[in-house]
Amino acid sequence: MPQILSVQNIQCETLGLLEQMFVHDGYHIEKANTPNNAVPTNPLGYDAIVILGGPMSVYDNLPYLQKEQELIRNAIKNDTPVLGVCLGSQLIAQAAGGRVYKGKKKEIGWHNVYLTPASSNDIFRGFTDKTIRIFQWHGDTYDLPANAKILAYSDLYPQAFRIGSAVGIQFHFEVDEPLIQTWIKQYSADLIAEKIRPESILPAPYELEELLARCRHIYNNFARVLQK
Numbered sequence: 001m002p003q004i005l006s007v008q009n010i011q012c013e014t015l016g017l018l019e020q021m022f023v024h025d026g027y028h029i030e031k032a033n034t035p036n037n038a039v040p041t042n043p044l045g046y047d048a049i050v051i052l053g054g055p056m057s058v059y060d061n062l063p064y065l066q067k068e069q070e071l072i073r074n075a076i077k078n079d080t081p082v083l084g085v086c087l088g089s090q091l092i093a094q095a096a097g098g099r100v101y102k103g104k105k106k107e108i109g110w111h112n113v114y115l116t117p118a119s120s121n122d123i124f125r126g127f128t129d130k131t132i133r134i135f136q137w138h139g140d141t142y143d144l145p146a147n148a149k150i151l152a153y154s155d156l157y158p159q160a161f162r163i164g165s166a167v168g169i170q171f172h173f174e175v176d177e178p179l180i181q182t183w184i185k186q187y188s189a190d191l192i193a194e195k196i197r198p199e200s201i202l203p204a205p206y207e208l209e210e211l212l213a214r215c216r217h218i219y220n221n222f223a224r225v226l227q228k
Contacts, residue, residue, distance in 0.1 A: 009054030089168025
């Protein structure tokens with residue numbers, strides 16, 4: 001049975017829609033819930049690694065985030081597929097030599113993201129629209145590592161890139177409505193500070209359908225690499 005390592009940095013930021021897709025296709029998911037569980041630094045024994053989001057910052061230099069970066073570097077050396085979401089993408093950027101820092105403005109809620117031509121042969125293969133409206137919740141951003149290939153960007157920041165066997169995606173394609181509801185409660189201080197009404201970021205039915213379809217596209221493209 002293929003083994004997926006899921007690194008979860010806070011209880012409320014889970015695999016979301018991705019989990020049911022991995023389970024449906026017969027993958028076994030091993031969960032490392034930081035900071036309570038030790039993060040392995042050796043990728044051997046795993047067919048892929050998924051590193052999830054969290055409110056902490058890469059530049060906080062937390063010991064478990066440093067271990068995650070070591071895991072990412074070793075995975076890239078070993079050609080093990082890595083998918084980083086939000087904080088996970090920032091960890092990939094820094095681990096590969098990029099720079100993570102506080103952005104000039106937080107992106108929270110629904111924002112346009114623009115796919116680059118290179119994206120059509122990568123994690124966004126099958127996307128017919130080159131502008132997608134997708135869910136975001138982040139304040140940090142990054143400068144891309146040398147030799148990274150940019151796959152998507154927003155009006156403010158890079159949104160997706162590939163470097164070697166690792167793909168970082170800043171936006172949240174994995175969320176469903178219960179997860180968004182949880183974040184509205186968990187991160188209410190962000191909404192107050194940014195003067196965002198909670199109801200304004202709740203997904204409409206068509207947005208939930210689009211999220212599911214886009215998550216499935218991304219999942220299928222990631223899983224295709226695992227099946228080679």
